[in-house]
Amino acid sequence: xxxxxxxxxxxxxxxxxxxxxxxxxxxxxxxxxxxxxxxxxxxxxxxxxxxxxxxxxxxxxxxxxxxxxxxxxxxxxxxxxxxxxxxxxxxxxxxxxxxxxxxxxxxxxxxxxxxxxxxxxxxxxxxxxxxxxxxxxxxxxxxxxxxxxxxxxxxxxxxxxxxxxxxxxxxxxxxxxxxxxxxxxxxxxxxxxxxxxxxxxxxxxxxxxxxxxxxxxxxxxxxxxxxxxxxxxxxxxxxxxxxxxxxxxxxxxxxxxxxxxxxxxxxxxxxxxxxxxxxxxxxxxxxxxxxxxxxxxxx
Amino acid sequence: xxxxxxxxxxxxxxxxxxxxxxxxxxxxxxxxxxxxxxxxxxxxxxxxxxxxxxxxxxxxxxxxxxxxxxxxxxxxxxxxxxxxxxxxxxxxxxxxxxxxxxxxxxxxxxxxxxxxxxxxxxxxxxxxxxxxxxxxxxxxxxxxxxxxxxxxxxxxxxxxxxxxxxxxxxxxxxxxxxxxxxxxxxxxxxxxxxxxxxxxxxxxxxxxxxxxxxxxxxxxxxxxxxxxxxxxxxxxxxxxxxxxxxxxxxxxxxxxxxxxxxxxxxxxxxxxxxxxxxxxxxxxxxxxxxxxxxxxxxxxxxxxxxxxxxxxxxxxxxxxxxxxxxxxxxxxxxxxxxxxxxxxxxxxxxxxxxxxxxxxxxxx
Numbered sequence: 001x002x003x004x005x006x007x008x009x010x011x012x013x014x015x016x017x018x019x020x021x022x023x024x025x026x027x028x029x030x031x032x033x034x035x036x037x038x039x040x041x042x043x044x045x046x047x048x049x050x051x052x053x054x055x056x057x058x059x060x061x062x063x064x065x066x067x068x069x070x071x072x073x074x075x076x077x078x079x080x081x082x083x084x085x086x087x088x089x090x091x092x093x094x095x096x097x098x099x100x101x102x103x104x105x106x107x108x109x110x111x112x113x114x115x116x117x118x119x120x121x122x123x124x125x126x127x128x129x130x131x132x133x134x135x136x137x138x139x140x141x142x143x144x145x146x147x148x149x150x151x152x153x154x155x156x157x158x159x160x161x162x163x164x165x166x167x168x169x170x171x172x173x174x175x176x177x178x179x180x181x182x183x184x185x186x187x188x189x190x191x192x193x194x195x196x197x198x199x200x201x202x203x204x205x206x207x208x209x210x211x212x213x214x215x216x217x218x219x220x221x222x223x224x225x226x227x228x229x230x231x232x233x234x235x236x237x238x239x240x241x242x243x244x245x246x247x248x249x250x251x252x253x254x255x256x257x258x259x260x261x262x263x264x265x266x267x268x269x270x271x272x273x274x275x276x277x278x279x280x281x282x283x284x285x286x287x288x289x290x291x292x293x294x295x296x297x298x299x
Numbered sequence: 300x301x302x303x304x305x306x307x308x309x310x311x312x313x314x315x316x317x318x319x320x321x322x323x324x325x326x327x328x329x330x331x332x333x334x335x336x337x338x339x340x341x342x343x344x345x346x347x348x349x350x351x352x353x354x355x356x357x358x359x360x361x362x363x364x365x366x367x368x369x370x371x372x373x374x375x376x377x378x379x380x381x382x383x384x385x386x387x388x389x390x391x392x393x394x395x396x397x398x399x400x401x402x403x404x405x406x407x408x409x410x411x412x413x414x415x416x417x418x419x420x421x422x423x424x425x426x427x428x429x430x431x432x433x434x435x436x437x438x439x440x441x442x443x444x445x446x447x448x449x450x451x452x453x454x455x456x457x458x459x460x461x462x463x464x465x466x467x468x469x470x471x472x473x474x475x476x477x478x479x480x481x482x483x484x485x486x487x488x489x490x491x492x493x494x495x496x497x498x499x500x501x502x503x504x505x506x507x508x509x510x511x512x513x514x515x516x517x518x519x520x521x522x523x524x525x526x527x528x529x530x531x532x533x534x535x536x537x538x539x540x541x542x543x544x545x546x547x548x549x550x551x552x553x554x555x556x557x558x559x560x561x562x563x564x565x566x567x568x569x570x571x572x573x574x575x576x577x578x579x580x581x582x583x584x585x586x587x588x589x590x591x592x593x594x595x596x597x598x599x600x601x602x603x604x605x606x607x608x609x610x611x612x613x614x615x616x617x618x619x620x621x622x623x624x625x626x627x628x629x630x631x632x633x634x635x636x637x638x639x640x641x642x643x644x645x646x647x648x649x650x651x652x653x654x655x656x657x658x659x660x661x662x663x
Contacts, residue, residue, distance in 0.1 A: 200395035202382040204409035
């Protein structure tokens with residue numbers, strides 16, 4: 001028998017070596033932790049302080065514990081909050097509806113084209129985000145091909161009907177921007193599924209449709225959860241799409257924060273709105289993951 | 300408790316393959332295969348990888364379509380039916396247990412698809428868990444079980460549906476040797492208990508001989524030899540089977556009547572049955588354990604005798620493996636039980652002798 005338990009270091013050199021080995025993981029963590037502390041935790045704390053201040057740029061800001069700052073999200077900016085959540089949920093659902101079949105097709109039917117298809121999926125990332133959104137302005141433009149076609153087939157009944165400056169345009173832009181973020185995690189989850197499981201369910205009297213709902217779908221849930229989170233969270237805070245594809249009637253929370261910070265220079269409001277949005281998203285994510293089943297996320 | 304189906308022994312074979320051919324794009328996996336498997340048998344398809352045994356099994360299960368030919372299960376033509384429409388179930392090589400379901404739900408999967416009511420599901424799953432000796436594991440997930448236990452779950456998941464034929468695709472391949480031996484005996488017990496026809500694909504000749512009533516040795520998409528394990532071991536008929544199923548000493552010679560003049564002039568005898576209908580150039584074979592070693596000029600030696608020199612002797616406990624060099628026929632493998640026979644040393648002159656009835660003829 002060989003001893004399985006770690007040998008007790010007897011000489012001081014071995015002891016020092018063992019101590020050094022124990023320190024290694026912490027040393028490896030250190031740069032990341034330091035970075036997070038300086039560029040995440042400190043700004044977050046200062047954001048929290050800022051949110052409770054009052055005053056203006058000329059007179060200066062003072063910490064007066066203005067808790068009311070947090071309430072304005074639910075009063076003054078309630079439409080923007082609801083719009084943010086609505087657009088985000090809508091975009092996430094549409095992205096899921098488009099991304100799941102796409103991921104399924106690549107994973108199960110991609111064959112030797114699999115890698116090429118994945119590269120094509122990632123291609124849009126080679127074009128800057130802003131440019132891509134501006135391109136959508138052209139695609140959805142009033143005299144553009146899409147609008148004219150929709151008018152011809154009667155989807156846009158009104159002769160003055162337009163897509164730009166509507167909620168649909170914003171959602172379309174969000175869907176386009178986040179499709180790869182939805183598709184990739186789902187693809188990874190589907191790719192991992194042992195194909196013999198599908199043969200086994202066929203052998204056990206499941207039709208292809210039943211096999212999908214009883215085996216493929218539950219086993220791809222990890223990907224669906226990651227994908228929807230990667231889409232919904234950034235989409236809720238996005239302001240580029242509503243700014244470039246929408247009108248003032250489509251402003252989202254991101255736009256409010258942006259204008260408070262950069263145009264109106266009302267730092268306390270901007271800070272409190274950001275924090276509230278952040279908290280709302282955290283709560284929503286926790287509820288969502290709980291309801292879908294956190295077990296799948298860990299498995 | 301008998302979770303098996305009511306087996307009908309009306310003489311109709313459980314599985315019948317009628318001129319089955321399967322061609323893939325660039326090769327033919329199975330060629331003009333005809334096979335009948337009797338109801339209630341433990342049948343093994345044995346062969347090296349690429350011999351077409353798995354393809355044959357997959358065609359019976361419905362996972363592959365034959366290029367031509369007809370498959371019948373209990374007399375009923377099932378060619379072209381989807382797997383979920385066939386009265387067969389499969390134990391997959393990798394077990395293919397559903398990782399997201401409990402052991403109970405894994406086993407209940409097929410029953411639920413067939414709309415069996417809850418009370419019945421609970422009873423049948425309980426019965427089959429008892430059969431495979433996993434009672435009490437029903438709330439666990441597959442990954443919490445050992446390889447051998449997962450294997451039993453896979454068998455239970457298939458058997459719970461009362462299939463008329465159970466297909467096993469190299470089911471013990473992933474287990475270590477000791478567990479494999481245990482599971483061989485276990486599977487045989489289960490088969491005898493439920494009485495379902497088992498079709499077992501394996502490349503392990505010992506596994507096939509341990510479990511099966513009938514073995515079909517496949518080679519190059521065809522069945523080379525089929526029969527009871529003892530039958531095909533004692534008389535393999537072809538050179539491939541003689542080499543694949545155990546070890547053989549093959550020797551070339553000329554057959555006249557029931558006497559064979561071996562290369563080098565030694566004459567050995569065959570039984571009349573083994574020599575029947577053959578003449579001229581043949582290969583004869585004898586199994587290593589059928590040969591006994593004697594000192595030269597030992598009159599008690601069996602009638603078929605070959606002289607040689609010991610070139611290798613390895614003692615392995617239950618037996619001693621010798622290699623005997625004959626100048627005309629090459630090396631012979633000889634396995635001698637460690638009884639009271641004397642041992643022979645390297646370089647010693649010996650006579651290897653065996654009985655005529657242990658001599659078989661293989662086609663060249």
